[in-house]
Amino acid sequence: MDRHATDRYATTPPTPDQLRRWQRYLANERAEAQVYRELARKRTGEEREILLKLAEAESRHEAHWRGLLGDAGTGPHKPDLRTRILGVLARRFGSVFSLALMQSAESRSPYSFDDDATEQMSADERIHAEVIRGLATRGRERMSGNFRATVFGINDGLVSNLALVIGVMASGVAPQIVLLTGLSGLLSGALSMAAGEYISVRSQLELLEASTPDPETRTAISELDVDANELELVYRARGMTEHEAAARAAAVFTALVSSRGELDDAHLIPTTDREETGSARSAALFSFLSFSVGAFIPIIPLLFGLGGVVAGIVALVLVGVSLMFTGGLTGVLSGKPPLYRALRQLLVGLGAASITYTLGLAFGTIL
Structure with missing residues (x-):
């Protein structure tokens, strides 16, 4: 703990606002140390050792706030909501999602702007963010292939079939025609995505084989x-x-x-290191299934007999929620603010739907 900070508050008592902030910091440091221990419990080798070292560092920060608080730091204090969510994820899953959220939390530490935190603590948090970034990168690389195909497939299915359904719906045709169009868009899009992914991955593998x-x-x-x-x-x-x-x-x-x-x-002649490309068939299957899942959502209201404006509104709501979920998930995994990514996905989907809706109205008037 910083001796100068102790001397300062020995002569000038901390304000109630400072006490509450320190108590929150103390609770967060305790909870974050526990998150690292939980993540370490589910890992072995070097990753486990790194996570336990991070837990030790959080414990040092905890000692700083405990020293400033004195008797006020002995009671039970709750960490903030984000840290509690991290604790639940670490205990239940211990996955790359937890590491990505920890990366975001360490990157936005308030210690850089708080005079009551030491410069060393602020530097620690920035370094911790880079350590977690490295650990999270390992997890992202392990899941990048099929995860990429899944997320892209779902997003493409959501946006393309919503735009198709909304556009045809705006032309004023019967709900049965809109449903048939949506089903046709689902199948054609899923097959196209699967074929494209298969050719892409297969071509990449053949190029690598040519260099072997x-x-x-x-x-x-x-x-x-x-x-x-x-x-x-x-x-x-x-x-x-x-x-x-x-x-x-x-x-x-x-x-x-x-x-x-x-x-x-x-x-034999040495080869250069290459990234794992994965299986072409696996990528194609993931693309087909994920696009189908995304493209199915806009036609759900039509399958339940809804039509017209009601079906369009329900489809927009269902797709909007789905786009925000996939966008937020991508944001979490990339260590970026999930809300921004979620809203970006939503705006892209609604923008495409608005364009095709306008075109549908125009074609409906002409016809």
Whole structure:
């Protein structure tokens, strides 16, 4: 704890507002330390060690506020709502969602603007945000492939089929025609998304395969002229410097001699690290299902026999809630404010629907 802060409040008693703020800080630090311990309990190895170190740091901050509060810090104090939600998520799930929320919380620490917090505590919180960003990034990378296809598919289904249904509805055709149009949009869009995702991932895999060294190359290495050493050119073509390539080629020939002309896969031409692309079939399936889920929501009121303005309003409400949920979820995972992402998704969806509604009215008048 900061000795100067202790001396200052020994002569000037803190105000009631300061006491309440310190009590809130104290409760939050206790709760955040517990969140890190809960997350550590569900992990092993290096990640567990890092999270426990963060919990220790939060405990140091807790000691600072406890020292300032004195007897006023002994009672039960509740953390704020955000920290309580983090605690529930950590206990129930312990997932990347919790880490993403912790990243956001650490990034917006009030200590930078509070004279009662030390500069070291403020610096700690900024560093903690970067540590959590690194841990959350690992989780995001593990779930990025299918999660990306799912979120994009749902959003595309919601926006495209809502725009289609609202546009056709505005033209004044019968509800049965609107429903048939919505179902056709669902199937055609889902199939298109699945086909596009399959081709995209499959093409990426084929490009990577084209860059992968041919394993049969090792059969030719034993026949090379050691003095000419053209194997060095292979390594230089792969991005090594002339010195590195020469050393690598010499090592391969040394291994070739020691193994009596037989090289295993460990001595083949090295490949560069690549991101995991995932399965083309898996990506296509996720895209098909997620688009179908999103595109199904705008036609729900039509399936229940609603029509006209009522069906349009219900569809807009259902899709609006869904867009805000997916937008907020994306915001949480990216460590950004979820409300902004939710509203952005909502505005995009409603904007597309308003355009097609206007066009539907125009075509309906012409027809």
